Amino acid sequence: MRRQVFRSPESRALELFHRAPVIHLATTTPEGAPVLRALDGVLLDEGVCFHGARAGEKARCLDRPAVVSAEELVAHLPSWMIHPTQPCPASTLYRSVQVHGTLREVTDPDRKVAVLMALMRRWQPEGRYLPLDPAQDHDGRELGATLVFAVDLERVDGKEKLCQNRAPEETLSILAGLWRRGAPGDVAAIEIIREANPGLPTPPFLAAEGVRLQAALGREDVAEVEALLRGEYWWAGTPAELVGPVHLASPAWVGARAPDGALVGSARATSDGKTAWVYDVVVAPAWRGRGLGQRLMTLLLDHPAVRGARAVMMRTRDAQGLYARFGFVDTATLPKPWPTASDMVLRRPGA
Secondary structure, eight states: OOOGGGBOOHHHHHTHHHHOSOEEEEEEOTTOOEEEEEEOOEEETTEEEEEEETTSGGGGGTTSEEEEEEEEEEEEEOGGGTOSSOSTTOEEEEEEEEEEEEEEEOOOHHHHHHHHHHHHHHHOTTOOSOOOOTTSHHHHHHHHHEEEEEEOOSEEEEEEESSTTSOHHHHHHHHHHHHHHOOTTHHHHHHHHHHHOTTOOOOGGGOOSSSEEESOOOGGGHHHHHHHHTTOGGGTTSOGGGHHHHHHTOSEEEEEEOTTSOEEEEEEEEEOSSEEEEEEEEEOGGGTTSSHHHHHHHHHHTSTTTTTOSEEEOOOSSOHHHHHTTTOOOGGGSOTTSSOSOOOOOOOTTO
């Protein structure tokens, strides 16, 4: 790798195999012809594992050098985010990993089952299948007809191109450009870039006193937001296990972290482009009264998924004063077509 600043630790690079929707295998036939295949794979003790037919082309490549790779697009950067007119600064941010090793067959029946069941767990998480058992005749025949491959981890090369080589003012310009453009993945890219550049100053649109605002939260934050919302009146009677799914399904989910890293504020919104709904604005009790709720709302309303909506809706029974500062009004005070003729809801059994 020419620029070592982009090299990622091996453990973090290998995590890509757990997330990538597809992996790529490159090897050669005994005659030296190149072979390139897209595959479903899993990372296990044997290496990067996948399966195929004994009559397939991959089977002819056993015991030959091979490379398995995965990549993850973070963001395409147009040139204008870096320079107003020059085309050359256009670039792409990404994570990638390459594993160099030898393509081998997994022959032990128990290990073959372990690979195939790991593939099933990943690609069919809802279950609804019987576990493989090599002791049963029909499973034995299936296992015999299926070839299980592994490329051992002889060498791992991980790369993360995330603005580590850029001057801080350039990176801040990129973050501001991603926030304003708001294409799919742009807001998540902001936090990925910030994590890769820990010494970067806070971009102005995320400035806040005493906390670190985050433009995007994700799966790793679910447990903390569950704790924040526990006991809040609007979640009373609703299963707590829904907190994670509804937050992860929201195109806008922002948060705030205390200096010790704890999540102390969160807010989310959904939108169809015309109408947005704000939900779950919550601040940890110890942080209330410091203006954090107002700062979270400012960020949420400026979020790319929300800022273009012609109407932003919400419901509250005790924070009307906070939201009035942003122009929210009670729909009952509006002339027709506000309020609507009637509020209607479909409540399903168990809801």
